[in-house]
Amino acid sequence: MEDEIQFILDSTEEAMKNALVHLEKKLVTIRAGKASPAMLSGVMVDYYGTPTPLNQVANVNTPDGMTLTIQPWEKAMIPEIEKGIQIANLGFNPMNNGESVIINVPPLTEERRRELAKQAKAEAEDSKIGVRNDRKNANTDIKKLDISEDLKKNLEDDIQNMTDEHIKKIDAILAKKEAEIMKV
Structure with missing residues (x-):
């Protein structure tokens, strides 16, 4: 039983980290001033x-x-x-x-910078949705386990903390990219 719980937590953590990696790959393709x-x-x-x-x-x-x-x-x-x-x-x-x-590579206009910032926000939002879906899947798996209600509640709290942590990281990555895009 302990192995199952650890597997759910580890696979959820890995899936959430993959959402961050995917976001960073997507943001690299969004132009931010200089050629790359x-x-x-x-x-x-x-x-x-x-x-x-x-x-x-x-x-x-x-x-x-x-x-x-x-x-x-x-x-x-x-x-x-x-x-x-x-x-x-x-x-x-x-x-x-x-x-x-x-x-x-032409210099970015103010309007184009705003469009790119909006595009970056959309990518970040997609990543947040992915993290929330990972949380939902983990909570569903925990509900299926034959364990006490207290333990289920504690595990759901752990998964929520993991989710909050990853969403903060997504917000930080987005803020950094937006600053990069808006910098003239």
Whole structure:
């Protein structure tokens, strides 16, 4: 019985940590002022008929804070890379010099910063929902156990504390990202 309880607590903790990791991965793709290769992480390129992530057909670098360069491993991929960037609808205008694709990252307008902050809030809210669902699943599992009502109540309190702790972490991650986005 002790093992079952510990398993429920451990798996809930792990699921909540995964929600944090997922949030951080999502927030990396949201632009915050300066150019970053992660901005192109969602770009898919048609590689001989197969949708392939950009980073599997080219190197992405940032020579300075406002420029991204994409060096394809095959020159024939340049038009496909440009097309993939435009399809991803990131608001970038790719150019090529025959050797590589260059993206000048325009400075963010106040309106665009607000949109990005809103997008970050939505991602954080999705993570909070995930954490709350993990709490609900754990509480459901605890209710199924054949243990005393007092022990069930104590375990539910522990899970609620775990939930509160993870939601505070999500709020902290969001506050940091919003400050990054709004910084001119």
